Amino acid sequence: MNWDDPTDPTDTPAAPAAERLVDSVADREDQAVEAALRPKDLGEFIGQEKVREQLDLVLRAARARGATADHVLLSGAPGLGKTTLSMIIAAEMGAPIRITSGPAIQHAGDLAAILSSLQEGEVLFLDEIHRMSRPAEEMLYMAMEDFRVDVIVGKGPGATAIPLELPPFTLVGATTRAGLLPPPLRDRFGFTAHMEFYEPAELQRVIHRSAHLLDVEIDPDGAAEIAGRSRGTPRIANRLLRRVRDYAQVKADGVITRDIASAALAVYEVDGRGLDRLDRAVLEALLKLFGGGPVGLSTLAVAVGEERETVEEVAEPFLVREGLLARTPRGRVATPAAWSHLGLTPPRSQGGGNGQGDLFGA
Numbered sequence: 089m090n091w092d093d094p095t096d097p098t099d100t101p102a103a104p105a106a107e108r109l110v111d112s113v114a115d116r117e118d119q120a121v122e123a124a125l126r127p128k129d130l131g132e133f134i135g136q137e138k139v140r141e142q143l144d145l146v147l148r149a150a151r152a153r154g155a156t157a158d159h160v161l162l163s164g165a166p167g168l169g170k171t172t173l174s175m176i177i178a179a180e181m182g183a184p185i186r187i188t189s190g191p192a193i194q195h196a197g198d199l200a201a202i203l204s205s206l207q208e209g210e211v212l213f214l215d216e217i218h219r220m221s222r223p224a225e226e227m228l229y230m231a232m233e234d235f236r237v238d239v240i241v242g243k244g245p246g247a248t249a250i251p252l253e254l255p256p257f258t259l260v261g262a263t264t265r266a267g268l269l270p271p272p273l274r275d276r277f278g279f280t281a282h283m284e285f286y287e288p289a290e291l292q293r294v295i296h297r298s299a300h301l302l303d304v305e306i307d308p309d310g311a312a313e314i315a316g317r318s319r320g321t322p323r324i325a326n327r328l329l330r331r332v333r334d335y336a337q338v339k340a341d342g343v344i345t346r347d348i349a350s351a352a353l354a355v356y357e358v359d360g361r362g363l364d365r366l367d368r369a370v371l372e373a374l375l376k377l378f379g380g381g382p383v384g385l386s387t388l389a390v391a392v393g394e395e396r397e398t399v400e401e402v403a404e405p406f407l408v409r410e411g412l413l414a415r416t417p418r419g420r421v422a423t424p425a426a427w428s429h430l431g432l433t434p435p436r437s438q439g440g441g442n443g444q445g446d447l448f449g450a
């Protein structure tokens with residue numbers, strides 16, 4: 089790379105994901121409105137039936153015993169409701185909540201300060217728990233298990249550990265990468281909730297609820313249209329709803345119908361399946377330039393004028409999840425669904441006969 093050349097294409101950072109309407113990570117506007125849209129108790133929390141049922145039992149039992157609830161780990165993709173659930177846990181227990189995150193805890197001392205100032209029964213929400221430093225993590229083991237920490241005073245051979253009793257508390261950890269958690273940490277949670285992507289019907293309910301709170305009129309078909317493009321993610325559903333509301337106010341009478349929703353989302357280039365411009369550019373290059381693949385990631389990235397990382401981390405996960413693209417040892421390969429989604433006909437060698445064998449090559 090040429091560091092002196094400001095136009096050097098290798099110097100452009102991966103497109104900031106938050107600029108995409110269909111990105112699942114919260115942007116500034118999301119953060120501003122999310123507080124108002126968050127369900128306040130388990131009854132209001134839509135979908136995630138299993139998690140809700142299990143959590144309800146855990147919390148009820150703790151309440152009946154008059155005890156502090158067991159530590160809870162929430163794992164799932166961004167925007168599925170982990171922060172929301174942590175607040176619900178505190179509300180259901182009638183307990184205060186303290187919110188912090190793994191990256192905010194640089195030193196074990198930071199964690200000791202937080203832990204020692206907790207009230208009895210308080211919920212400590214530790215977001216992005218997989219990004220905590222090693223020493224803090226080790227301190228957390230003991231705190232979770234024995235409600236005790238050793239505070240190290242002094243340095244070198246003269247250092248001494250002063251044990252500090254903690255009030256019982258409930259740790260709620262959230263992670264988008266449960267696989268990255270060290271087993272000793274994972275094992276110290278009494279209950280782990282795996283949050284799944286939402287069904288369109290559930291998202292439709294999320295959209296109706298949010299529309300009501302935002303004082304927006306929407307009919308069931310309008311909500312269904314937005315739900316189908318929301319990538320299984322309530323945060324995206326709420327964001328698309330706000331953009332469609334803008335359109336309905338400016339271009340129509342403010343009421344969101346199916347036609348309004350699909351016209352609005354066409355303006356924002358979010359297609360019927362929730363793919364945006366970048367997703368479609370990747371698929372189109374794969375189909376039109378490389379006959380459906382297999383093609384290497386780097387080549388594909390150059391063809392769409394994006395960084396390798398952007399294609400791999402921003403576009404591909406959803407394309408893979410949707411069954412439109414497969415990552416194979418020989419490179420990226422389009423599935424038959426990709427051809428039909430873009431309205432293209434696969435070349436005969438791929439489309440006909442034993443397509444699978446050709447596609448994924450033995």
Ligand SMILES: Nc1ncnc2c1ncn2[C@@H]1O[C@H](COP(=O)(O)OP(=O)(O)OP(=O)(O)O)[C@@H](O)[C@H]1O
Nearest residue numbers: 122125126133134166167168169170171172322323
């Ligand atoms: N089950 C649900 N019912 C209704 N709304 C929901 C539900 N889950 C999430 N939401 C809405 O989606 C938004 C995002 O949820 P939340 O912030 O809890 O996600 P998250 O999993 O913590 O995301 P991140 O990993 O980025 O921190 C919230 O504004 C909330 O209103």
Ligand SMILES: [Mg+2]
Nearest residue numbers: 170171172215
């Ligand atoms: Mg969160």
